[in-house]
Amino acid sequence: MKSKSSEPQTAEQGYHYSLRLLTGRDYTAVRIRNKLAARDISGQDIETIIVRLQEEGWLDDRRYARRFAESALAEGRFYGPRLRLEMRRRGFSPEVVAEILSPLLAERDEVPEVRQVLEKRYPGFCYSAASDRDKRRVLAFLQRRGFGFPVIMQALRTDV
Numbered sequence: 001m002k003s004k005s006s007e008p009q010t011a012e013q014g015y016h017y018s019l020r021l022l023t024g025r026d027y028t029a030v031r032i033r034n035k036l037a038a039r040d041i042s043g044q045d046i047e048t049i050i051v052r053l054q055e056e057g058w059l060d061d062r063r064y065a066r067r068f069a070e071s072a073l074a075e076g077r078f079y080g081p082r083l084r085l086e087m088r089r090r091g092f093s094p095e096v097v098a099e100i101l102s103p104l105l106a107e108r109d110e111v112p113e114v115r116q117v118l119e120k121r122y123p124g125f126c127y128s129a130a131s132d133r134d135k136r137r138v139l140a141f142l143q144r145r146g147f148g149f150p151v152i153m154q155a156l157r158t159d160v
Helices: 010-025 029-037 044-055 061-075 080-089 096-104 110-121 132-145 149-157
Strands: none
Touching: 010 029, 010 080, 044 061, 061 080, 061 096, 080 096, 110 132, 110 149, 132 149
C-alpha cells in the first residue's frame, strides 16, 4: 500500500515516522522496512534509517524477540514449534529465533505447562473419563498451542 501523499518522503520524515511507530510498540527491522517502503522512501534511505534507529537503541530485534518469547511463554499463548512460527511471522530472522528460544525452551518442563493450560481452558478435564470427541478436541487445542504430542499424552495420562 502506497502513501497517501504523491511525493516521496525524505529520510528525515521516515525517521520521525519510525520513531512514532516505535513509541507505540516494538517492531522488527523487517516490519519497519516494509512500513517505510509503503511510504515511498528509497531503499538507501530506509537502510540509513534502520541503522540509525539501531544505533540509537530504538530498534533491537533481539530485545523484542526476548520480550515477546518470555511473554508468550508466561501467558501460555504459544509453546515450542508454534512459538517459533509466530516469531518468524513477526519478522524475526531464524538466527534470532534460535538464539532466543534455545535457552528459554531448554530450561522449561512442558508437562506442568500442559496441565496448567489444560486446567485453565478445560477445568476438571479427566482424560480417562472423557469421550473420544472431547479427547480429540483437547488434543487439538493443545497442539495448536504448540505442545508436542508425546508431551501432551504424558501430561494427560498422568492426570490425577
